[in-house]
Amino acid sequence: xxxxxxxxxxxxxxxxxxxxxxxxxxxxxxxxxxxxxxxxxxxxxxxxxxxxxxxxxxxxxxxxxxxxxxxxxxxxxxxxxxxxxxxxxxxxxxxxxxxxxxxxxxxxxxxxxxxxxxxxxxxxxxxxxxxxxxxxxxxxxxxxxxxxxxxxxxxxxxxxxxxxxxxxxxxxxxxxxxxxxxxxxxxxxxxxxxxxxxxxxxxxxxxxxxxxxxxxxxxxxxxxxxxxxxxxxxxxxxxxxxxxxxxxxxxxxxxxxxxxxxxxxxxxxxxxxxxxxxxxxxxxxxxxxxxxxxxxxxxxxxxxxxxxxxxxxxxxxxxxxxxxxxxxxxxxxxxxxxxxxxxxxxxxxxxxxxxxxxxxxxxxxxxxxxxxxxxx
Amino acid sequence: xxxxxxxxxxxxxxxxxxxxxxxxxxxxxxxxxxxxxxxxxxxxxxxxxxxxxxxxxxxxxxxxxxxxxxxxxxxxxxxxxxxxxxxxxxxxxxxxxxxxxxxxxxxxxxxxxxxxxxxxxxxxxxxxxxxxxxxxxxxxxxxxxxxxxxxxxxxxxxxxxxxxxxxxxxxxxxxxxxxxxxxxxxxxxxxxxxxxxxxxxxxxxxxxxxxxxxxxxxxxxxxxxxxxxxxxxxxxxxxxxxxxxxxxxxxxxxxxxxxxxxxxxxxxxxxxxxxxxxxxxxxxxxxxxxxxxxxxxxxxxxxxxxxxxxxxxxxxxxxxxxxxxxxxxxxxxxxxxxxxxxxxxxxxxxxxxxxxxxxxxxxxxxxxxxxxxxxxxxxxxxxxxxxxxxxxxxxxxxxxxxxxxxxxxxxxxxxxxxxxxxxxxxxxxxxxxxxxxxxxxxxxxxxxxxxxxxxxxxxxxxxxxxxxxxxxxxxxxxxxxxxxxxxxxxxxxxxxxxxxxxxxxxxxxxxxxxxxxxxxxxxxxxxxxxxxxxxxxxxxxxxxxxxxxxxxxxxxxxxxxxxxxxxxxxxxxxxxxxxxxx
Numbered sequence: 001x002x003x004x005x006x007x008x009x010x011x012x013x014x015x016x017x018x019x020x021x022x023x024x025x026x027x028x029x030x031x032x033x034x035x036x037x038x039x040x041x042x043x044x045x046x047x048x049x050x051x052x053x054x055x056x057x058x059x060x061x062x063x064x065x066x067x068x069x070x071x072x073x074x075x076x077x078x079x080x081x082x083x084x085x086x087x088x089x090x091x092x093x094x095x096x097x098x099x100x101x102x103x104x105x106x107x108x109x110x111x112x113x114x115x116x117x118x119x120x121x122x123x124x125x126x127x128x129x130x131x132x133x134x135x136x137x138x139x140x141x142x143x144x145x146x147x148x149x150x151x152x153x154x155x156x157x158x159x160x161x162x163x164x165x166x167x168x169x170x171x172x173x174x175x176x177x178x179x180x181x182x183x184x185x186x187x188x189x190x191x192x193x194x195x196x197x198x199x200x201x202x203x204x205x206x207x208x209x210x211x212x213x214x215x216x217x218x219x220x221x222x223x224x225x226x227x228x229x230x231x232x233x234x235x236x237x238x239x240x241x242x243x244x245x246x247x248x249x250x251x252x253x254x255x256x257x258x259x260x261x262x263x264x265x266x267x268x269x270x271x272x273x274x275x276x277x278x279x280x281x282x283x284x285x286x287x288x289x290x291x292x293x294x295x296x297x298x299x300x301x302x303x304x305x306x307x308x309x310x311x312x313x314x315x316x317x318x319x320x321x322x323x324x325x326x327x328x329x330x331x332x333x334x335x336x337x338x339x340x341x342x343x344x345x346x347x348x349x350x351x352x353x354x355x356x357x358x359x360x361x362x363x364x365x366x367x368x369x370x371x372x373x374x375x376x
Numbered sequence: 377x378x379x380x381x382x383x384x385x386x387x388x389x390x391x392x393x394x395x396x397x398x399x400x401x402x403x404x405x406x407x408x409x410x411x412x413x414x415x416x417x418x419x420x421x422x423x424x425x426x427x428x429x430x431x432x433x434x435x436x437x438x439x440x441x442x443x444x445x446x447x448x449x450x451x452x453x454x455x456x457x458x459x460x461x462x463x464x465x466x467x468x469x470x471x472x473x474x475x476x477x478x479x480x481x482x483x484x485x486x487x488x489x490x491x492x493x494x495x496x497x498x499x500x501x502x503x504x505x506x507x508x509x510x511x512x513x514x515x516x517x518x519x520x521x522x523x524x525x526x527x528x529x530x531x532x533x534x535x536x537x538x539x540x541x542x543x544x545x546x547x548x549x550x551x552x553x554x555x556x557x558x559x560x561x562x563x564x565x566x567x568x569x570x571x572x573x574x575x576x577x578x579x580x581x582x583x584x585x586x587x588x589x590x591x592x593x594x595x596x597x598x599x600x601x602x603x604x605x606x607x608x609x610x611x612x613x614x615x616x617x618x619x620x621x622x623x624x625x626x627x628x629x630x631x632x633x634x635x636x637x638x639x640x641x642x643x644x645x646x647x648x649x650x651x652x653x654x655x656x657x658x659x660x661x662x663x664x665x666x667x668x669x670x671x672x673x674x675x676x677x678x679x680x681x682x683x684x685x686x687x688x689x690x691x692x693x694x695x696x697x698x699x700x701x702x703x704x705x706x707x708x709x710x711x712x713x714x715x716x717x718x719x720x721x722x723x724x725x726x727x728x729x730x731x732x733x734x735x736x737x738x739x740x741x742x743x744x745x746x747x748x749x750x751x752x753x754x755x756x757x758x759x760x761x762x763x764x765x766x767x768x769x770x771x772x773x774x775x776x777x778x779x780x781x782x783x784x785x786x787x788x789x790x791x792x793x794x795x796x797x798x799x800x801x802x803x804x805x806x807x808x809x810x811x812x813x814x815x816x817x818x819x820x821x822x823x824x825x826x827x828x829x830x831x832x833x834x835x836x837x838x839x840x841x842x843x844x845x846x847x848x849x850x851x852x853x854x855x856x857x858x859x860x861x862x863x864x865x866x867x868x869x870x871x872x873x874x875x876x877x878x879x880x881x882x883x884x885x886x887x888x889x890x891x892x893x894x895x896x897x898x899x900x901x902x903x904x905x906x907x908x909x910x911x912x913x914x915x916x917x918x919x920x921x922x923x924x925x926x927x928x929x930x931x932x933x934x935x936x937x938x939x940x941x942x943x944x945x946x947x948x949x950x951x952x953x954x955x956x957x958x
Contacts, residue, residue, distance in 0.1 A: 108946045205950055212946035216939040223935065241554045243659070253721030253916055254556030263924025264916075285935070296927040303934035310945045317948070 005186075006179035007284060008096050008225070009168050011218050013187025014194075015107055016164035020055070021195020023156045026117050027051055027149070028199060047149045054154035062161025069165055070180060086239060090232030097225035099167050101306065104218040105313070107211050217284070219306055224286020227299035234260060234294050251289055260292040397438040400431060402454075404510065405446040412565040412572055415540040419509035420447065420500070427570040428512040430532065431456075431498055435518050437490045444483040450544075451477030451888075454486055455501035456514055457629060458613050458823050460793055464488040465744055465843030465870065466877055468792055470501040472738035473846055473862065476885035476892075477502040484880045493518030494613025495587040495631040497534075504856045507593035508543050511536070515587060516613075522700055523609045523618070527585040527635050531576060535599065535626060535650045535668070537563035537592035547856050551726045558719050558727025559658035560853040563595055566652050566668035574670030575680070576648070583637045585609070588626060593852040595652035596627040596786065596826070598689050601672060602681075603646040606634040608697065612822035614795055615700035625653070625691035627788030629824040629850035642674040647683035656785060656851075695801050697820040705819050706797060706836045710773035715765075715847075715861060716808070718782040722913040728857045729783075729849070735858030736848075737763035737912045739896035742885070744844040747867040748875060749893035750903055754867035759903040761896030763912055764862045769839040771866035777835045777847065780808040781827045787854065790824040793845035793865070794837045797821050802831035809834055824850055842870035858912065 031047055168180070197207050238257045251269035258264075268289045270282030281287035288295060315323045407421035422428040433439050445452050455469030467488045468474040478484045499511035513532050518524075539546060539561065546561045568574045578584065586606070590597055600623040608619045610633035624632055648670040654660050671680045715731045722728050728735040739746070739761040747754045760766040769775050777796070781787060797819040802809065809832040819836075827833045848860040882892055891898030897909035920928065 105945075108942070108949055208946060208950050212943050215946060216942050219938060219942060220935060223938070242557070253725070254727070258553060258556070258721075258723070258725030258916070262927045263920045265919050291924070291927060296931060299931050300934045303938040306938050307941045310941045314945050314948055 006183040007217075007221055008100060009180055009183040010187040010190075011100065011214070011221070012103070012164055012167045013184050014191045014214070015103055015187075016160040016167075017188050017191020018107065018194055020058075020153075020157045020160045021192050022198060023117055024051060024055055024153050025195055025199035027152060031149070050149035051153050054150040054152065055157050057150075058154040058157030058161060062158055062165060065162065066165035066168065066184075069169055086232045086236035090229045090236065093225045093232060094229035097222045097229060097302075100218055100222040100225070103167070104215055104222065105310070107218070108208075108215050220285055223299055223302045223306070224282065224284065226302040227286045227295045228282070228288070230298040231288055231292060231295035234292050256290040257292070260294065262291045262293055262296050264290040395436045395438070396434070397440060398431075398433045399440040399442070400429070401442045401444070402429075403444045403446050404452055406448075407509075409509070411567050411570050412538055414565060417540055418542075420450075420452075420505065421509060422512075426509055427534075428510065430512055431514040433490050433516055435490055435493045435516055435520075439486070439488055439490060441486040442483060443478060443486065445478045445480050448480050450505055451479055451502050452500045452505060452510065453477055453484075453502040454498055454510075455792075456486070456488070456496065456498045457790075458494065458496040458631070458795075459488065459490070459514075460492060460795075460841055461488055461843065462491060462793075462841045463873060464875075465793070465845075466875055466881065468843070468845070470792070470846055471503070472742055473844055474744040475742055475881050476888050476890050478884050479887040482880070482884060482887060484884055485878065487878075490516055492516065492613055493521065494610055495532075495589060495633055496613060497589045497591055497629075497631070499591065504543050504547050504852050506591075507537075507539055507852055511591040513587070513589055513591075522615055523585070523635065527583040529582065530585045530587065532569075533576075533586050533588045533648075534567075534569050535588065535590045535592065535597045536567045536570065537595040537597075537628075537652060538565045538567050539593070540564045543593075543852075547853075550853055551728070551857055553725035556721055556725055556727055557658070558853075558857065560594060560656070560851070562657045562659070562661055562664065563592070563652065565665060566595070566597065566650055568648070568650050568668045568670045572668050572670075573680075574648070575673045575676075576670060577673050577676070578638045580638050580642050580674060581640045583635050585633060585635055587631065587633050588624070589631045590626040590628050592628045594628060595656055595666075596625055596788065597653065598651040598691055599624045599626055599649070601636060601646060601648050602683060603639065603644075604636055604672070606636050608632055608634045608692070609700075610634075611694060611697060611820070612795060612824060614821045616820070617698045617700055619692075619697055621692035623689065623691045625689070625694075625826075627786070627824060627826045627850070628852075629788060629790050630694075630822070630826075638672070638674070643678065645674055645678050645680050646672045647681055648672060649683045651689070653786070694822070694825075695798060695820060698818050699821050702818055703797075703821070705799060705815055705817055706774040706776075706838065707815075708774060709776040709836065711769060711839075712776040712778060713767045713861075713863075714778045714780070716780045716782065717787075717859065719857075721916055723916050724913040726913075728912065729854050729859035731765045731859065731861050734763050734765050735912050736765050736860035736862075737761070737858065737910050739764050740898050740908075740910055741891050741894055741896055743862050743864065743896070745877070745885075745892045746895055747844055747864055747870055748877070749900070750895065751871075752868070753895075753903045754864070754871065756903070757864070758906075759895040760862060760864065761909050762906060763858075763910075764896060765860065766862045766864055768867065769863055769865040771839060771842065771869045773839040775837055775839050775863075778809045778811075778832065779827055779835070780832045782830060784829045786826055786829060787849040787851065787859070788824050788826045789833065789835075789847065790850040791835070791837070791845060791847045791863075793841050793843050793863075795821045795823045796825070796835040796837040798825045798833065799836050800832070800834035801825070802828060802833070804828045804831055806831040808832055839865050842866035842873060844870075 028048065028051060031044065031051070168184070194207060194210065234257070241257070242254075252266050256264055266289070268278045268287075270278040270287055270289065278287060278289070286299060312323055402422045403424075404420060404422055405424070406418045407424060407426045408416055409419040409421075409426050410416040419426050431439065431441070439456075441454060443452070443454050451471070453469050453471050453475060456467075461468045464487070466474050467486045469486070471477040475484070493516045496514040496516065497511060498514045499506035513534060515532060541561070549555065550558070550561055565572070588599065605620055605622055606624075608616055608621055608624075610616060610631075612631050618635070621634070624634075626632060650668045650670075652666040654666050660666075667683070669683055673680070717729065717731050719727055719729055722735070743760050743764060743766070746760055750759055753759055755768050757766040757768050777791075779789060798821065799815045799819045800809065800813050806828070807830060815834075825833055825835065843865055845863045845865060846860055847863055848855055851859075877892070885892045891900075894900035895903045895906060895909075897906045899905050899907070
């Protein structure tokens with residue numbers, strides 16, 4: 001199954017699609033509330049069409065870029081490295097683990113994502129009208145205004161999509177090419193589905209339960225990958241001692257360094273012949289038939305760090321400051337739910353959209369566009 | 377040669393049979409040599425010589441060897457490979473079986489009678505040290521040689537592999553956690569008469585008897601003489617019906633005598649090629665020359681031609697030989713010993729050889745001393761130690777060894793104290809012996825016989841030589857990794873021989889602080905109690921040990937705790953959403 005379904009790839013696609021669908025759902029909801037579809041059916045339909053067109057064009061473009069990039073990876077022969085050198089597998093597992101860990105927490109905070117986008121779009125839509133002076137720049141602006149409902153989803157999808165491509169590239173380098181398509185499709189579908197539920201609204205709790213469950217899975221995978229990274233580095237060392245690849249030896253004695261062994265069973269090898277069910281077990285939970293001190297300690301240490309991190313985040317959201325630190329003046333000054341302040345901060349840490357000014361600018365002019373369409 | 381020859385000829389001119397005593401004083405010490413011209417190294421020599429002197433005697437003689445260990449940093453012993461040692465089991469030489477190792481600075485005397493003709497060799501049988509140089513030919517001449525009229529001259533030709541490193545270092549790297557596959561050290565070169573580019577001057581139109589011995593540690597060698605066929609007349613001391621061959625495959629420890637008739641003109645010289653069997657090598661290092669070349673020199677003014685390259689080796693199959701004495705198959709077997717052999721790993725991660733799931737571990741008390749000192753209990757195999765792979769044979773039985781190899785290598789098995797009938801050899805990958813083969817009516821006999829990869833051999837012999845005899849693979853690495861069994865042959869008859877263990881043999885044990893009586897652990901009161909015996913590392917525990925379970929539990933707890941924290945954090949988000957909705 002790891003040959004046909006790369007679980008980390010699935011989650012990355014899921015995560016990025018979810019963010020796209022939140023943006024789109026906000027836009028659609030906003031459109032609905034701003035233009036009464038019964039009164040101005042034509043305008044409503046046209047703008048809705050723009051939104052969807054932007055979405056799908058963005059999706060199409062980044063799928064093309066993604067496919068091209070992944071194709072390039074494999075034609076360069078990265079697959080070759082990963083099968084011959086455990087060290088590559090270790091590096092890729094480590095990268096994958098870090099990427100998943102960093103973006104994983106964001107999934108849980110859909111409400112914050114929504115808040116953020118709502119604030120951003122609201123700001124954009126409600127801001128002052130730009131002064132119109134002539135020139136090319138002006139004409140470009142006009143064009144942007146006219147097609148804002150196309151450009152906004154297009155750019156969002158493109159940006160999130162390219163991010164996904166880069167992540168998938170990083171995570172998936174050690175995986176066979178055949179494991180990508182199904183995982184990508186499922187990730188897209190799942191993300192879109194959740195986005196749809198969010199749009200329909202009201203079922204936040206059910207959605208949140210789903211998100212909690214998927215985050216748990218995500219971190220299980222990341223813990224396994226982290227452990228596997230250490231394991232692979234050790235395996236690389238052992239192979240160097242043996243002067244060959246232990247794959248030839250199978251999973252019996254000699255395939256592992258007995259001095260480092262915490263447990264070893266000759267069966268259940270996740271790496272031989274695709275691993276079968278053990279391969280899934282390995283991808284999901286980091287199972288190894290031959291565990292080493294390094295890999296076990298790494299697994300437990302990973303969880304220790306994650307637990308500490310989550311507890312600290314929750315602490316900060318509740319109290320407005322990190323544990324063991326004094327309340328800073330600024331956070332003390334924030335009124336209302338402390339979470340708002342911290343969420344923006346956390347988002348910045350994880351590099352989630354503190355989007356470029358072009359986005360905002362596009363947004364800024366939206367209200368004008370809408371007004372114009374009404375005038376028409 | 378500095379060997380001192382004390383030829384005692386009491387009735388020199390009158391007796392028909394002149395049984396003499398041949399005495400050798402061997403001072404065993406280090407000498408610097410460079411036989412392959414590639415690397416100079418200290419080598420174990422005798423009396424300041426290397427190659428070490430040939431031991432030579434006639435049938436009926438008595439040989440006395442005073443071995444003085446002057447190595448300083450090594451123990452040693454001498455084994456006279458192929459001699460039956462009937463009535464002198466204590467002189468056979470393997471350490472831990474018939475003696476204790478000769479400690480540095482001490483002497484030990486071997487004293488035995490020769491009852492058999494043929495081509496033999498002698499070598500150290502202690503700590504795997506013979507490949508460091510202590511191995512040489514042992515030739516027993518026969519006044520009644522059936523082929524004595526068919527040749528003009530005799531030439532002894534030895535083959536050997538050669539290592540540049542010391543055996544103790546090689547062994548500790550071989551039996552090592554870092555070598556779990558048990559890849560054997562690969563020789564650095566091959567030698568012929570302990571040199572390379574050997575020139576043997578021959579006369580045209582003559583017949584020479586070659587006695588060839590592979591004295592190597594590991595590599596079997598293909599041997600051929602360009603432009604000449606050979607006629608095999610003896611293997612491992614057993615005369616055979618003359619049999620034509622063009623190429624031999626000689627495993628370590630095997631010997632062949634053959635007649636070679638030279639050509640009638642002297643216009644060219646011919647290459648003699650020994651080629652190490654590279655199938656045995658796990659990896660063939662770059663730059664290894666597996667071949668050693670010599671020449672039959674008819675005319676030293678003519679060039680010495682390079683040997684022609686061969687596409688494949690097509691050696692003679694020794695199983696097809698027929699002994700000249702016509703001894704028929706022992707077709708009624710009284711006692712069959714099945715030995716199932718494979719390579720595996722123990723808890724130290726190193727690779728060991730197993731016979732019937734046990735890897736040989738040398739007992740504290742040499743097995744012969746146990747057999748002599750335990751009265752009627754000597755017939756109980758358990759007292760020889762739980763890892764001595766002991767089999768007890770009764771006097772006069774026809775014994776059979778069925779050796780099934782589950783290893784993908786070739787293994788030359790050697791039996792001390794006997795030559796055996798090689799009644800069956802399976803083809804490669806035949807697996808275990810099926811017990812339904814048609815056996816030859818007059819099977820070939822020898823004392824070292826190769827089993828094919830993942831296959832079997834069947835050997836039969838008559839238990840007419842009371843003593844303690846090892847049966848082992850003669851690849852030195854495999855002796856060290858435990859591919860050894862102990863045959864206790866007719867222990868009660870052995871006790872009745874009233875063997876006297878000489879004081880210098882007992883002193884060797886004393887120096888090593890080893891007991892000389894009782895069971896394998898040296899217990900003289902309760903032979904069943906093996907407490908304190910030498911044991912190999914334990915088996916690798918199957919599956920999860922305590923530490924594995926603890927690690928697994930910790931990891932599971934960490935995972936569940938982590939997920940609990942994530943859920944807790946995620947539920948906090950629900951509160952936020954609710955608040956927002958409200």
